[in-house]
Amino acid sequence: MSKKNCKNILGIETSCDDTAIGIVTSEKKILSNIVINQNSNLTKYGGIIPEIAARDHLSNIDYAIHGALDEADLELQDMDLITATGGPGLIGGVIVGTVFAKSLAMSLDRPYVAVNHLEGHALTARLTDNVKYPYLLLLVSGGHTQIIAVLEYGKYVRLSSTLDDAAGETFDKAAKILDIGFPGGPMIEKMAIDGDHKSFDLPKPMYNSKNPNFSFSGLKTAFNQTVTRNKLNKTVVKDLCASIQKSISDCLVDRTKFAISKFKEMIVNETKIKLVVAGGVASNLFIREELKKLCLETDVLFFAPPLSLCTDNGAMIAWAGYEKYNREGETNLDFKPRPRWPLDPEAHYINPIQLKIGKNGVKA
Numbered sequence: 001m002s003k004k005n006c007k008n009i010l011g012i013e014t015s016c017d018d019t020a021i022g023i024v025t026s027e028k029k030i031l032s033n034i035v036i037n038q039n040s041n042l043t044k045y046g047g048i049i050p051e052i053a054a055r056d057h058l059s060n061i062d063y064a065i066h067g068a069l070d071e072a073d074l075e076l077q078d079m080d081l082i083t084a085t086g087g088p089g090l091i092g093g094v095i096v097g098t099v100f101a102k103s104l105a106m107s108l109d110r111p112y113v114a115v116n117h118l119e120g121h122a123l124t125a126r127l128t129d130n131v132k133y134p135y136l137l138l139l140v141s142g143g144h145t146q147i148i149a150v151l152e153y154g155k156y157v158r159l160s161s162t163l164d165d166a167a168g169e170t171f172d173k174a175a176k177i178l179d180i181g182f183p184g185g186p187m188i189e190k191m192a193i194d195g196d197h198k199s200f201d202l203p204k205p206m207y208n209s210k211n212p213n214f215s216f217s218g219l220k221t222a223f224n225q226t227v228t229r230n231k232l233n234k235t236v237v238k239d240l241c242a243s244i245q246k247s248i249s250d251c252l253v254d255r256t257k258f259a260i261s262k263f264k265e266m267i268v269n270e271t272k273i274k275l276v277v278a279g280g281v282a283s284n285l286f287i288r289e290e291l292k293k294l295c296l297e298t299d300v301l302f303f304a305p306p307l308s309l310c311t312d313n314g315a316m317i318a319w320a321g322y323e324k325y326n327r328e329g330e331t332n333l334d335f336k337p338r339p340r341w342p343l344d345p346e347a348h349y350i351n352p353i354q355l356k357i358g359k360n361g362v363k364a
């Protein structure tokens with residue numbers, strides 16, 4: 001398959017709890033984007049159980065592919081390129097998506113591309129808003145909180161990462177403490193609308209620090225203690241939600257401000273710096289507004305993909321897979337799913353966030 005003839009791209013995402021399949025065209029049209037989530041199952045356990053999530057992907061993936069083809073009004077034979085998340089993520093789910101994609105590619109005789117999940121989030125704004133390289137990326141999801149200089153395809157410099165929990169994980173844990181459901185981010189955002197964020201004085205770890213990284217574990221502990229000390233009713237819960245959302249948002253804005261100044265030093269030839277936000281937490285409207293204000297203050301262009309493309313989806317994998325195919329060609333069918341797959345493997349040595357990296361290397 002020549003790169004020019006590659007029109008319809010199938011993207012499969014199974015690295016966490018959503019079984020997602022999207023079809024996009026090389027002209028950046030999203031023909032379908034089906035996401036089957038496991039939220040009702042996850043509410044039962046208060047989080048993701050990797051083994052259960054993997055089994056659910058196995059039963060959902062058939063429905064997802066039929067749904068995606070129906071929505072696009074296409075047949076499997078119309079797919080020109082088969083892409084799937086190859087990591088990082090929960091390995092059981094990544095295996096399900098990878099094996100499914102390789103089998104499709106073999107039976108249809110089409111090229112297969114293994115995609116880095118983080119690259120899927122990182123390149124979404126190129127699909128939705130035609131954003132040109134280079135840009136600064138704030139990637140905030142359930143598993144990752146990073147700021148990355150995206151210089152061109154495949155050239156990523158991580159400027160900041162979390163020393164402990166991710167921002168989405170903090171939302172999820174706060175919601176679990178309040179027992180208001182999973183995933184926590186959307187629940188907290190909803191409750192926070194009528195809450196007063198000045199009601200509780202929660203910490204903002206790393207705020208104003210010269211160390212570029214994030215940290216959220218102290219905030220989570222302080223939140224837990226605050227909840228334990230207070231008698232909960234609907235008003236108090238709303239105020240607690242507004243307060244933790246504000247603390248997380250202030251940390252994200254402050255660290256992004258710091259990274260913008262570093263990025264301006266790196267990209268001296270650009271007339272206008274661009275900030276792209278991506279990942280599940282980027283669908284939070286309060287946080288988007290605060291980031292927009294920061295961009296106005298710092299003379300930076302702001303891009304945020306539509307809400308449905310911030311959380312995990314197959315369309316972003318299809319697009320990133322297409323960009324990868326154009327630069328690097330197809331992936332060998334002996335590709336092994338990768339639980340660890342950093343976008344910037346050098347970052348650990350320049351800005352270490354873990355003391356030990358383990359025998360399998362840096363996680364993400």
Ligand code: KG4
Binds near residue numbers: 144186279280310
């Ligand atoms: O990108 P994503 O779908 O999956 C990962 O790659 O992790 O992100 C899921 C995370 C969850 O932690 C969820 O609570 C958070 O994104 N999230 C939100 C919102 N929607 C999803 N956090 C804050 N506000 C939201 N509206």
Ligand code: ZN
Binds near residue numbers: 117121141279280
């Ligand atoms: Zn994600």
